[in-house]
Amino acid sequence: YCVAVGYQGTWAVYSGGKWEPGKKVPGASYGLNGVSCTSDKFCVAISTESSLAYTYNGATWAPSQLMDPAGGPYSVSCGTDRFCTAVDDSGHAVTGY
Numbered sequence: 001y002c003v004a005v006g007y008q009g010t011w012a013v014y015s016g017g018k019w020e021p022g023k024k025v026p027g028a029s030y031g032l033n034g035v036s037c038t039s040d041k042f043c044v045a046i047s048t049e050s051s052l053a054y055t056y057n058g059a060t061w062a063p064s065q066l067m068d069p070a071g072g073p074y075s076v077s078c079g080t081d082r083f084c085t086a087v088d089d090s091g092h093a094v095t096g097y
Contacts, residue, residue: 005032037076046073
């Protein structure tokens with residue numbers, strides 16, 4: 001299971017040997033810079049411009065708690081326990097979920 005995020009809040013899934021067409025994350029009007037999934041039922045995507053995180057439950061995306069390292073979140077990684085860490089481009093980190 002592979003997810004990619006990008007321009008204007010879009011996301012796409014690689015499944016069955018091909019990429020499915022991109023879709024819009026509701027409420028994500030800015031580009032999404034990072035995504036981490038622990039399964040097809042849990043992903044977190046982040047937006048640098050809005051400092052927001054979005055969580056995916058296998059069916060829908062929803063805005064989540066504000067991610068606010070000093071420079072805005074740049075990359076995110078989640079473990080199997082759904083505990084995630086986001087970092088900004090200066091190396092500051094924030095954890096949650």
